Amino acid sequence: MEAISREVKEESSIIKELDPLFNPTSVAVIGATDNREKWGYWTFCSIVESFKGRKYAVNISGKDVLGYKSYRRITEIPGKVDLAVFVIPAQNVLPVMEDCVEKGVKAAILITAGFQETGEEGRKLQNEVVKIARKGGIRIVGPNCMGLWSASSNLKAFMLPLPVLDGPLGFVTQGGNVGVSILRMAYDRNIGFHKYVSCGATADLQIEDYIEYFGYDPKIKVVLAYIEGLNDGRRFMEKVRKIAKRKPIIVLKSGRTEAAAKAIKSHVGALAGSDKVYDSAFKEVGVIRVDTVEELLDVGVGFLTQPLPRGRNVAILTGGGSYGVICADACEINGLNVVKLPDWVVEELNKILPPRWSHGNPVDPAGDRNLHYYLQIPDILLRLGEVDSLIFMGFGGFYRFAFFMNVKIDGVELPENYEEFSRFIEEYSINLLLQWKRKYGKPVVTTTFHESESKLKNGVYHYSSPERAVKVLAKLVEYKEFLEKESSKKL
């Protein structure tokens, strides 16, 4: 009981502190300008085009911006201001932050760079800014960041025009660049974020604060993070541990090597820390670590679209032998078990597949042309207690092949036109996928046979290679095992 009431208290406290950032009623852009060559122009554009609440331009010149009246100082604004976005040079931030305190601003985003990453003087200035903000209870994002997105208030406070969709991911990134790439890739794949923040140098708000806030947001199902360095590892572990039990937290942590650690110092001014320490700390608190930007998104989508597998046993269905081999390699390398099929299942498959089929797992019908039987196989495999997950390969290219080969599905009339045929087969197989998912509650991870951008649609997403699909599945298993370990602790 005490633990629960403590958690409720913590939840209400972090929500109270971060809500003015993600759900402000009014926003002021300090440094808003009509000059297209300045970040202040694009930041103000971004907010004006998205946010429905009150917007104010603050500019020392006092000239109107995009038709909005401009104020020389934030203190001149008549209404109250929840959030101030700074897009002015570093040396001017201090007095304006004092104004913000006077004005009663609750949160600030410092897009401005030129603080701790430039050396000792920059760090001193940064500390001064934070000190003043704290005096007034202002929480700070950044400095040296690219801004944030909040679907709950349709606020796109970015320093440049970026595409973003609403969706069930939360993302905190210490790299603006990596963040932009993720946004771009996610947008192209129809994957959305409910909240997104480029956290920059984390002078005040820390990565774990955002993760905690996202953790209590019921609209966020999976939390992603790109981390270069943490200011307080112990605090991170404490906060993140609680959230990891509620929802998956997937982290890309760079700075594994000496060369990268140096680069981090000049980038965000943080210390990368020992990679091994990070690795074991992440494991302990249940953070899922990935190796690349692409994998961060892959695994994120995996958690959104798949149930957790009960264990490490995998069945593989492949439209071609060599990809079956490659997938089996990837499974074993990633700690998954390519399960041996019971004899009676081999017998059952013998009845519907040509004699040249692989007679085992991976199940390779070896060029069989009857789609009807091919699409029956998942049902046979998923039914087995021995099988925890299915990897089903060959979406995309598979339909093309099926079309050319005049493939049939018993009892179904197929369109003769290629476009219509592809669309029909795609819908048909997606419906099957959704049926299997409901019926068996096991992951069915699908892949294409060539690199392409798949789109998330109806909860289905195809990965572009067996290796990528297997890595996702391995992370689902890892998280499942963490949850089991945690729940066994309680007993």
Next chain:
Amino acid sequence: MEAISREVKEESSIIKELDPLFNPTSVAVIGATDNREKWGYWTFCSIVESFKGRKYAVNISGKDVLGYKSYRRITEIPGKVDLAVFVIPAQNVLPVMEDCVEKGVKAAILITAGFQETGEEGRKLQNEVVKIARKGGIRIVGPNCMGLWSASSNLKAFMLPLPVLDGPLGFVTQGGNVGVSILRMAYDRNIGFHKYVSCGATADLQIEDYIEYFGYDPKIKVVLAYIEGLNDGRRFMEKVRKIAKRKPIIVLKSGRTEAAAKAIKSHVGALAGSDKVYDSAFKEVGVIRVDTVEELLDVGVGFLTQPLPRGRNVAILTGGGSYGVICADACEINGLNVVKLPDWVVEELNKILPPRWSHGNPVDPAGDRNLHYYLQIPDILLRLGEVDSLIFMGFGGFYRFAFFMNVKIDGVELPENYEEFSRFIEEYSINLLLQWKRKYGKPVVTTTFHESESKLKNGVYHYSSPERAVKVLAKLVEYKEFLEKESSKKL
């Protein structure tokens, strides 16, 4: 002298044996049919649509195919036949092969499956077929393969409709499926093959035979191979060792694990062998080993478009700090050295970059908006004796950013329309890339900041992530070091 004359003899011998396959004057398709549901239809289509030499349909029914007269037996064809393509059931192959011997056919492609991969009986039948073919001096591709492509005679002898471009790659694949994926990916990226063969179960011609043949083909600059198992490792090493000194051979070898080895047995009927043995054998003979299908193509393009670096020292230029960090990590993990810049270079860069730049390698201008200076940096870095290669990140997204920020290039008038602007900047930067390449003779590997399909154009190809670019660069270094070791042996 003796070694050279032996090599000339070997060269003329392999060319003589494989030329009827890749440069036949006439081709017969055994099993050609009008029935779209059969492979014989698609195989005959593929040849009729591409090959300009004489084409014959052989079908036991004697019915015309696609307007071509059909012969019941190959022996009934009036003219001579160089190449016979088999698309008939396994049990019918033996007598037809006898006919081929009688007819004086020189080479055969056995698309037909159902031999050694099905077990002992299949293997016996296969041995019989090979025995008869050898009697008549017929060389065999396959069985259980998807066919081949030869740009030199515009022969596309595939069992299904596949897109392929002419170009400087040679490819032998033991997986039809993987081969099709590579063709698809290569086609989408404007990458071509001079010769391509799906080698199947390698009952007669071995993977090393194709590699040797490709090795002596002056139009093939880089050889790619996908291998599941070799029949004679020693023979492979002997043959491949000679070719590796002439041109790069890049190999994806699957079957690293127990699970995959089992899958290989049912797929091509080969033994995967110990992965460690393969690994050290490949190293010894100078074969460049890669880990994924995507990497096979990535590295192939790398060897086509980049000179070999002199050493492991790399300079990194990045449009964003976090990708600089990720790239530095990837370099060190892959054995490349993120070289320390001399003080005087840092001073020189201080003159053109804003104070917040990274002051080291990776060189990160930290949001500087002057493209003129940004594009001067490679020239400064490549000039250095300490720098063997440059990784230049940010193509693609970079232009978008440059447009929105009204970026300038001193002395150049930039288009105001986004499409034209992008096109202009792309051409402008590609011209610079080509200039640097000529001027310094060092690799300049470029990347975008998000997954996308780049197209090979004017010898320039952008990779979709720093990790992928770094892996390519590491393989270029590996090959360079192999060549150096070999040439030091001769001294």
